[in-house]
Amino acid sequence: MLNKNIDTFLGCDNSYSEAQVVVFGAPFDSTTSFRPGTRFASRTMRGESYGLETYSPYQDKDLEDFAVFDGGDLELCFGDTEKALAAIETYTTAILSDNKLPVMIGGEHLVTLGAVRAVARKYPDLQVVHFDAHADLRDDYLGTTLSHATVLHRVWDIIGDNRIYQFGIRSGERREFVWGKNHVTTQKFNFDGLAAVVDKLQAKPIYFTLDLDVLDPSVFPGTGTPEPGGVSFIELLEAMLQVTKLNIVGCDINELSPVYDQSGASTAVACKVLRELLLAIV
Amino acid sequence: MLNKNIDTFLGCDNSYSEAQVVVFGAPFDSTTSFRPGTRFASRTMRGESYGLETYSPYQDKDLEDFAVFDGGDLELCFGDTEKALAAIETYTTAILSDNKLPVMIGGEHLVTLGAVRAVARKYPDLQVVHFDAHADLRDDYLGTTLSHATVLHRVWDIIGDNRIYQFGIRSGERREFVWGKNHVTTQKFNFDGLAAVVDKLQAKPIYFTLDLDVLDPSVFPGTGTPEPGGVSFIELLEAMLQVTKLNIVGCDINELSPVYDQSGASTAVACKVLRELLLAIV
Amino acid sequence: MLNKNIDTFLGCDNSYSEAQVVVFGAPFDSTTSFRPGTRFASRTMRGESYGLETYSPYQDKDLEDFAVFDGGDLELCFGDTEKALAAIETYTTAILSDNKLPVMIGGEHLVTLGAVRAVARKYPDLQVVHFDAHADLRDDYLGTTLSHATVLHRVWDIIGDNRIYQFGIRSGERREFVWGKNHVTTQKFNFDGLAAVVDKLQAKPIYFTLDLDVLDPSVFPGTGTPEPGGVSFIELLEAMLQVTKLNIVGCDINELSPVYDQSGASTAVACKVLRELLLAIV
Amino acid sequence: MLNKNIDTFLGCDNSYSEAQVVVFGAPFDSTTSFRPGTRFASRTMRGESYGLETYSPYQDKDLEDFAVFDGGDLELCFGDTEKALAAIETYTTAILSDNKLPVMIGGEHLVTLGAVRAVARKYPDLQVVHFDAHADLRDDYLGTTLSHATVLHRVWDIIGDNRIYQFGIRSGERREFVWGKNHVTTQKFNFDGLAAVVDKLQAKPIYFTLDLDVLDPSVFPGTGTPEPGGVSFIELLEAMLQVTKLNIVGCDINELSPVYDQSGASTAVACKVLRELLLAIV
Amino acid sequence: MLNKNIDTFLGCDNSYSEAQVVVFGAPFDSTTSFRPGTRFASRTMRGESYGLETYSPYQDKDLEDFAVFDGGDLELCFGDTEKALAAIETYTTAILSDNKLPVMIGGEHLVTLGAVRAVARKYPDLQVVHFDAHADLRDDYLGTTLSHATVLHRVWDIIGDNRIYQFGIRSGERREFVWGKNHVTTQKFNFDGLAAVVDKLQAKPIYFTLDLDVLDPSVFPGTGTPEPGGVSFIELLEAMLQVTKLNIVGCDINELSPVYDQSGASTAVACKVLRELLLAIV
């Protein structure tokens, strides 16, 4: 009772040394072009996670049985994108060098680039599984090449053709879809074909990036750019449990913007997704 | 026009003496551990019910054809749980002794205990059908045995083994599920198996307690602890219409917390559920 | 950069003369009996439409390839319903006389009457396809015959029996449904039977009026009278793409009330519905 | 406990026959041109008034010592302004004919016209004291002569020159101020000169109309058209206690729009103003 | 960076052993009769305090120059008031026995009772300075003697006549004011007479309890029971800086309910008040 006030995501209160998995927040949203606010995701999730249980009746597992460490939030530079990405890369590299698994909470989707830079260096054969409403394949956007709208193109710069598998995509410029046909695998609207992809990627090192706006805005209104026509919570959960059978070497969830959902339901969704993700990968 | 201002739930403006069914509010949420606010449910529902019709195209029935009385809200003691439960029990007993059917609007789920105490005294063979996201089977919670999180365990104290049938449960501690296996019937996630339960319970006196958070938070975000992965409105409606074929001797709906859904959609859901419930049991 | 600030719905920035389709707003909600606010729909949609793309992966079409003009909002008289309807009729007539297709953004549903008056004069054989949660078939409501709750009855006054096809209806007084049986075609709850109606109406001039509250409030809480039990976004999209195969000579979407959904998801739904509608009819 | 649910403004639960003062709601906002919502004022005030005490430490009086009746809300016709005004006039006339004092809760400011029509018939020498941010002296507005923005001009039509005393006015068209100079007495920005007016009006019958937006929006943000630069709560209270020394024969408070202030502070202000007003005039 | 995530109020990150002052949260609101939510005050203040500076230009002092420890929040029992008060008393006693100064963040005002029980045991001559909108002098309320509305009466039970000095009081039942005249010193509405009280209390041990609703709701809308007519921020600051010249042996600030002020301004006020209070007493 007379200790400093420690605040972690539900059930992630192990020490760094004993942990297999390291959760951390990357509160950055400077390139968000429409409605900012994802910088508050990780902090809000920690606070609201206490409305959740550590036990999952879906997986019949309990976070209390596993060692997860919550390192808190990185202190990132707003307005200088490269500096922010470098800080994410540095932190992710530190986790990887201790042979722990990084789980990042965004932030806007661009934060994925910082983590992938670190992970791809360790795993040159890295493949990326990407759930999202938006293709994020632009080459540049509003005058910059580093943007939430270009992030998968930047990931492609690093890992190259036919290493990115997108699901749930229902928004983008026409030229994104055209370009994508030759460089990435895109499943529009839903998770059809995921089983085949999972089969194909067995034994590969996988970075899994989950933009929560793949969910329908009815389920997840708390995001900068709500895009109607998305998947349900159960569809996402089932798809995620398939992906996590693979050899996940890094992952993130991103694009929760709590201020836009004052009911707290979006944050509850993000927390439950993170709990299930953690239970599936530990 | 020159009478006092009477405010009832839509279509429930009959006198007590002529009514078959008595609706009343139990605005209590003192044991709510996460986000309080269910105390405002009944009052808000009365006001917003005027956005609804008295006629149901689902059941082809009209509330105007039936005699329902709305007794308003009990004045409950905040901070002294036993006093509040005693007041609910007393009021419910009065309704039962006049051979009317009590329909309570919570409040947090613990209010069910007050009503069940009264109903179980009149109907020793009472069975409970329970729709909820949460098992509510803890024996104690945060240092007290009287809590929204223990309420079904307290109901079990009264009616004993194999009398509680839970549906839609998707959250709880592991030990709740373990304990439940030997004492109650739990259907996780959905309403599978409800038809068989309804068959089995023919002719038994039934208390039906409906925690509205059994609904998915997309449908019903206005609740203290949103738990993703719930049922749809239509699934709930169909399940409810099955349960109400039984011999309902008391029922409640609970856990609407209007302030968390400023759109009013959650209150509209609660009102429509109550309308359909009333039409089904009169 | 040194021009006046032009504000149009996404991709509708063509000139009037070159446009095939004319979008305009009818910001009127004076007869709304429950919760007003639809007057802000068109303006809010223009602003929020920039969270959307001009390209539709559903139809593989791009608004940039078509000529649509956004004429802004009519300046309507609040509190004098007939004046407001006359202004809508006048503007719609002007569009029709230039052989362009009017697409109106409500406002409450009564605005449809103004447009139908104009369209029915040009197309005496007009048929109306109507998606809605509410039947809107009352003859009078709260002492007036011109109301959001009577609008389809008023349309029937103009075009007569068996010319109105309603889908998704799940709310109304009993007598609306009774009256409707002899005068209009009503499909309750969903879009069953739409294909047959579309077959039957080939070659007829069609006015399509889409009350967005046909959607479930989980998808579209931002409306005055949320009515649970509605259709999903995908169900609406598919139904709409069927209707738009017909000879649409006028259409509207109505009943978005942005203030009741602070997440912006309802506005995003309305914008995406309008984009798909425009792409389907150009 | 087994009576119907009666809902009145705090402490106004006397019977009509014994009451000296009759409070009633006029939930009408159809001519509101900017942001509607005042229709919910009276209902919300009743509910929230229980956060207040019946006792005033300002006046050392208690509402429990006086007989006030709350007749609830009129059912007014939205979209047909004349019908709504006629209903207000009829109800006010009934109160006056029983020699009781009418206290109306708006609604938009136009509702004042209905009440003044009734009061001016009984008191031909009627004078009007008017607190407001807006002059409301237009002759017509957006194509209609019956509008919240013209209401004091319409009152002038009835009672004529030099009978209207305005205070706190800080917004209007230039021509309103110009016209007003010859027809009404206007104190801009504050209550300077009120004492002299009160002296002058001794023994005259007074209708007191209080547009709550005379308050600064910091105190009272819950209104359709917040106008910065207004008076404080204490300034209003003191001015009101001066006016109520006169022979008040009718009064109203108007323009609370609760939905725009989710903190409830504006409703609390309106409730406290009404309590003090009632205590001052009984 | 690889440490657990510590979350403290701004500048209160010293260790317990080196600290002179101990800040802790008492998140309890079970007896709140109107609108609950103060349980979230301390947690929200920690998060939002980073919008503030550690330096005060009012006092020309910096929190970084002093040793303050933030012990986080007590885990209190909702629904069992006595247990919650006992936990507060125990924790406060522990701080006092280490000769540190307890600064509690409520919670509802009743939490003060737990702290005063501990402080009065150590300082039998304890005097209480009380800033509030409400007298809180009832003997019982809604059937219980332990309530936010009775807390100062309960404090009087412990310390007796003429030891409580209230300022800013503008709400209460008549009998509270009558009773108070013989037992406590009450300054209605403002801080007049504070200087004299401060003179008189020199050298006495003082418990200072600050109900933030003494502020006007324009300044501090984020509270359960907004009471118009309160003091300004600067008036409070100046009064507080007078009180803190005394020998403060314990203090609290209470009744922030963040959910009712979505602007965050109320939380910012509470944080700044706490910063100034801490700087004044260290």
Place this chain on the structure above:
Amino acid sequence: MLNKNIDTFLGCDNSYSEAQVVVFGAPFDSTTSFRPGTRFASRTMRGESYGLETYSPYQDKDLEDFAVFDGGDLELCFGDTEKALAAIETYTTAILSDNKLPVMIGGEHLVTLGAVRAVARKYPDLQVVHFDAHADLRDDYLGTTLSHATVLHRVWDIIGDNRIYQFGIRSGERREFVWGKNHVTTQKFNFDGLAAVVDKLQAKPIYFTLDLDVLDPSVFPGTGTPEPGGVSFIELLEAMLQVTKLNIVGCDINELSPVYDQSGASTAVACKVLRELLLAIV
């Protein structure tokens, strides 16, 4: 009616060529460290300005009598601060070269730097009058030198010592105040001394930058970092009317973040401030 939809700030609908004053929006908030959202200020102000009149009873002037052009919003690059500043500088330079007066609507306060770069080039003797809650004098902040928290230091880099006059400052790090003593003139808390500054600066070219958070958060809660203890609307208005007697060669208002004030009162304040500012400088 059949023209494209033009959207300007109230009364600013003149053509560029005829205008003396050019209003434009700089929707940029990428360096905002606490709560972003000022990017929506200019757009929201245009929409909400229609709740205001063009006539000012304070100055007895009407915007309709003057020629002001609203150029809409710059399209700025989020996440690349230098690019955004360059775009602002370019646009401002264009206005200046046509001998018109630039009036910029931020955006976060950093946008001022872009405008000052342009203005200082034209007016080498430029002086800056700065109203703000925050000193904004840091040399770097969170790892960058271009930040809302450093903007006045950056302005000082350009114009040098004793050219910046700050008023209302009530927040900052200690070292900002220390540094400021030797380089700028700072009036803490209020506008004391403004008259003397105005006297001294007669005939100098003045850039006036108004951070709206100089206002108390009760008046202006809709900002990223509410800082209690600010000035009232009337105090700001009077101070502004003093400053505008000087030779204003450029100005801006900034830091409105509409999403944090859902009442709209903050936007109304910003609009009224802008109206009065425009009327004072034309």
